């Protein structure tokens with residue numbers, strides 16, 4: 001089997017958000033798609049281990065912030081590689097609330113949904129959401145998963161539906177890898193004050209890839 005073909009499927013980069021009793025929660029999702037047009041329904045895939053998964057199940061609503069190519073990469077680092085169990089991911093970023101759901105300012109716009117069905121796989125829950133409302137606020141190029149990989153040099157976390165271990169481990173050469181988020185720095189030496197542009201981790205967590 002040549003599972004590289006899976007990388008020819010297209011994905012975006014989104015922040016899927018919901019709430020727990022005390023705060024807003026959210027995580028990065030790349031599998032978000034419109035399933036029907038009228039009424040509009042949206043399907044998303046969220047790992048069982050993601051805190052956002054259990055919050056959506058309790059709150060029964062979620063929002064999707066559609067990131068663009070100029071979105072601060074720290075948003076991807078924070079929402080993709082940290083857990084809302086431990087921190088309030090929204091604390092560092094501007095956001096507004098629509099239908100009692102958080103939406104990131106630094107995105108093209110949003111879709112809010114009420115959950116109308118779920119399907120469990122071994123690792124992920126597929127949530128089917130009926131759209132409550134949506135808006136487009138910016139005309140910037142939406143961030144594709146390809147852009148995330150090629151330009152931001154981001155990696156798939158293990159909990160991503162599209163994680164493929166053998167492809168993720170292919171990177172070799174004169175490079176340093178962030179052990180928190182997988183970001184790759186290319187060069188002989190890391191600058192002394194280097195901070196991971198994706199997740200904000202310090203230089204010390206980088207390891208040489210050889």
Ligand code: FE
Nearest residue numbers: 178181196199
């Ligand atoms: Fe990092």
